[in-house]
Amino acid sequence: MRSPRRDVDSRVEIGDTVLPAPVMASSGCFGTGAELLGTVDVGLLGAVVTKSLSQEPWPGNPPPRLVPASGGGMLNSVGLQNPGVRHWVAEELPRLVQAGARVVASIWGRTREEFRDAAMTLADAAGAVEGRMVAVEVNLSCPNVEAAGDMFAHDPGRVGEVLEAVTGALGELPAWAKLSPNVPSVVAAAAAARDAGAAAVVLVNTLIAMTIDVETGRPTLGNVTGGLSGPPLRPVAVRHVHDVYAALPGLPVIGVGGVVGAEHAVELMMAGASAVQMGTAHLADPRAGIKCQRDLARWCAKRGVLRVADLTGAAHGGASR
Numbered sequence: 126m127r128s129p130r131r132d133v134d135s136r137v138e139i140g141d142t143v144l145p146a147p148v149m150a151s152s153g154c155f156g157t158g159a160e161l162l163g164t165v166d167v168g169l170l171g172a173v174v175t176k177s178l179s180q181e182p183w184p185g186n187p188p189p190r191l192v193p194a195s196g197g198g199m200l201n202s203v204g205l206q207n208p209g210v211r212h213w214v215a216e217e218l219p220r221l222v223q224a225g226a227r228v229v230a231s232i233w234g235r236t237r238e239e240f241r242d243a244a245m246t247l248a249d250a251a252g253a254v255e256g257r258m259v260a261v262e263v264n265l266s267c268p269n270v271e272a273a274g275d276m277f278a279h280d281p282g283r284v285g286e287v288l289e290a291v292t293g294a295l296g297e298l299p300a301w302a303k304l305s306p307n308v309p310s311v312v313a314a315a316a317a318a319r320d321a322g323a324a325a326v327v328l329v330n331t332l333i334a335m336t337i338d339v340e341t342g343r344p345t346l347g348n349v350t351g352g353l354s355g356p357p358l359r360p361v362a363v364r365h366v367h368d369v370y371a372a373l374p375g376l377p378v379i380g381v382g383g384v385v386g387a388e389h390a391v392e393l394m395m396a397g398a399s400a401v402q403m404g405t406a407h408l409a410d411p412r413a414g415i416k417c418q419r420d421l422a423r424w425c426a427k428r429g430v431l432r433v434a435d436l437t438g439a440a441h442g443g444a445s446r
């Protein structure tokens with residue numbers, strides 16, 4: 126008997142980028158990618174997004190860096206620790222590609238020049254891996270040293286400047302702009318990213334939050350504040366995806382925030398996402414994304430949805446695009 130999954134076309138398009146499946150591992154929750162080889166068949170995921178990489182290695186924040194939050198959420202203040210983009214290109218990218226992964230390299234910087242330099246390093250590396258590096262994700266939820274440490278993502282003008290520098294360096298390689306939910310609306314930042322050449326926006330990064338240990342009276346994170354992720358973030362992500370899809374027709378949106386199971390991926394896609402990413406759920410189960418993808422195809426088959434991509438925008442009165 127044929128599996129119901131075979132009847133469902135799981136391919137999704139993000140601008141010119143075609144992925145065979147809609148669920149990606151989000152940045153920071155799958156290591157820099159290569160650690161999980163041997164545990165997970167990374168080729169089954171839509172793509173693997175790496176931990177955000179900077180031009181130079183970065184040590185990150187003091188511990189503790191990860192603490193549980195209520196409602197199955199998590200607070201992290203890893204602080205963008207990474208081995209540097211050149212190390213990653215030399216040591217980890219080849220292993221990921223050899224294992225069959227489609228790779229999205231995430232970058233961050235403290236100035237627009239640092240973003241540009243990291244993008245240039247990746248543009249050089251992309252040619253050597255023959256199309257397996259499918260995009261560069263630009264993490265704009267990091268402090269801008271030229272704006273007293275406020276996040277790039279909080280200022281549409283800065284978002285545009287960074288994207289312009291990155292897209293100029295990348296040439297044909299698509300840039301996806303990952304935005305912060307810590308603003309009343311992400312539409313202006315998404316429009317700025319689009320106007321500067323971003324091929325898609327990734328919504329959302331974590332919400333700034335903190336918890337306190339009431340026995341010690343001290344903040345639980347070494348950095349005092351951190352980013353809230355997991356299920357409590359999901360309605361926030363759904364709302365931002367919904368708003369950007371409605372306001373900016375033609376701009377592909379990738380949804381991320383609180384996806385644990387297939388219904389959550391469906392919800393983000395109905396809000397307007399062309400594909401989804403899963404972060405925190407991978408910390409508990411590195412195969413969570415693959416399972417989600419399988420269950421998503423089953424969910425569609427059961428309801429007669431022949432193409433997963435048909436879910437995109439279904440919550441907007443059926444006006445998919």
Ligand SMILES: Cc1cc2nc3c(=O)[nH]c(=O)nc-3n(C[C@H](O)[C@H](O)[C@H](O)COP(=O)(O)O)c2cc1C
Binds near residue numbers: 152154331
């Ligand atoms: C431990 C941890 C590290 C993260 N590191 C990054 C990072 O380096 N770059 C980035 O863009 N997002 C990072 N994120 C954010 C996730 O990619 C994702 O946007 C967020 O966690 C929401 O998705 P989730 O609820 O599925 O985890 C990190 C999240 C966690 C939990």
